[in-house]
Amino acid sequence: MAVLDVLTYPDPRLKEIAAPVERFDEALRAFVADLDETMRDGPGAVGIAAPQVGRLERIVIVDCSGRKNTPNHGHMVLVNPEISEWDGYAVGREGCLSVPDYTGNVIRAERITLEAKDENGAAQSFELEGFEARAVQHEVDHLDGMLFLDRLVSRRSDLFRRKKYK
Amino acid sequence: MNEWFLITLFGDDRPGIVAAVTKALFDGGCNLGEASMIRLGGNFSIMMMVRHAGDATALERLLQPVVETLSLRLHVDAFAGELHRHKEPDVRITVFGADRAGIVAQVTGALAEAGLNIVDLETDVGGTEDKPIYIMQMEGEATQGIEALRQALAPITAEGIEADIAPIDTVIG
Numbered sequence: 001m002a003v004l005d006v007l008t009y010p011d012p013r014l015k016e017i018a019a020p021v022e023r024f025d026e027a028l029r030a031f032v033a034d035l036d037e038t039m040r041d042g043p044g045a046v047g048i049a050a051p052q053v054g055r056l057e058r059i060v061i062v063d064c065s066g067r068k069n070t071p072n073h074g075h076m077v078l079v080n081p082e083i084s085e086w087d088g089y090a091v092g093r094e095g096c097l098s099v100p101d102y103t104g105n106v107i108r109a110e111r112i113t114l115e116a117k118d119e120n121g122a123a124q125s126f127e128l129e130g131f132e133a134r135a136v137q138h139e140v141d142h143l144d145g146m147l148f149l150d151r152l153v154s155r156r157s158d159l160f161r162r163k164k165y166k
Numbered sequence: 167m168n169e170w171f172l173i174t175l176f177g178d179d180r181p182g183i184v185a186a187v188t189k190a191l192f193d194g195g196c197n198l199g200e201a202s203m204i205r206l207g208g209n210f211s212i213m214m215m216v217r218h219a220g221d222a223t224a225l226e227r228l229l230q231p232v233v234e235t236l237s238l239r240l241h242v243d244a245f246a247g248e249l250h251r252h253k254e255p256d257v258r259i260t261v262f263g264a265d266r267a268g269i270v271a272q273v274t275g276a277l278a279e280a281g282l283n284i285v286d287l288e289t290d291v292g293g294t295e296d297k298p299i300y301i302m303q304m305e306g307e308a309t310q311g312i313e314a315l316r317q318a319l320a321p322i323t324a325e326g327i328e329a330d331i332a333p334i335d336t337v338i339g
Contacts, residue, residue, distance in 0.1 A: 047339035093336040101250050103336055131335055138339040
């Protein structure tokens with residue numbers, strides 16, 4: 001296992017569209033292990049996508065299990081992920097291992113339905129919401145050459161879903 | 167040696183102020199850093215980090231023509247700041263109510279005591295001349311947690327000022 005080099009903007013590979021994975025073999029699982037180690041090496045990262053380490057394949061890892069008060073599905077390896085349903089929207093803050101020292105506001109769906117394979121090729125399906133759904137949308141964007149920078153909305157406008165405080 | 171300066175500029179708002187100021191700086195060999203620019207009270211205001219090889223006087227001289235053409239007020243200070251010193255806010259607070267003297271002092275005083283380090287704060291006055299509304303939005307670090315901030319604001323909101331406190335949960339991916 002190894003921590004891989006993370007590409008940073010403006011590396012042109014971050015703008016490429018990644019290809020679907022066709023072979024679920026040992027090489028894929030070895031890469032997923034490296035990708036996972038790379039994510040854990042990134043400070044505070046809850047997700048990573050293969051293009052961020054220069055591998056233009058549709059592979060994503062999301063793991064929000066280390067965060068307090070965050071509903072989550074644990075450690076998810078998502079190969080060839082497809083978001084099939086979107087519901088609601090919310091503004092939230094995002095940052096990226098590939099865009100150091102900057103965070104910004106992005107609008108994402110609050111709830112999504114996701115179909116993907118795992119690293120062995122088994123089909124899986126998830127209903128995700130909130131922070132975890134946001135993390136998955138951020139990572140799936142990487143597979144289509146999109147960074148959160150492409151989706152920034154103003155930091156100055158208050159579009160947050162706020163809880164009423166009395 | 168290239169040093170950072172903080173320049174403050176304001177003047178009657180009109181199209182082209184940012185373009186003219188930044189062109190003069192670029193032509194003079196300066197580099198720009200972080201900046202905050204906003205229309206305040208019919209004026210346009212600029213606070214901007216500028217890196218420049220000369221001293222403050224030279225920087226002022228560089229901007230003199232555009233300052234005169236656009237009738238701007240200019241202030242230049244040497245500045246110990248650097249880039250890449252961001253702090254990530256973890257809380258966003260919105261406060262609003264009928265305008266009266268002392269809202270900001272009261273609210274920020276209570277929040278500071280409860281551990282808030284403000285990273286970004288913007289206030290505005292809306293409503294009408296005879297019924298103004300004061301609106302304050304800020305982001306910061308809740309160094310003693312968000313619950314401490316809620317408790318600090320409770321007595322103030324009991325007096326008719328409204329406050330919303332929401333965590334900022336940043337996705338890093």
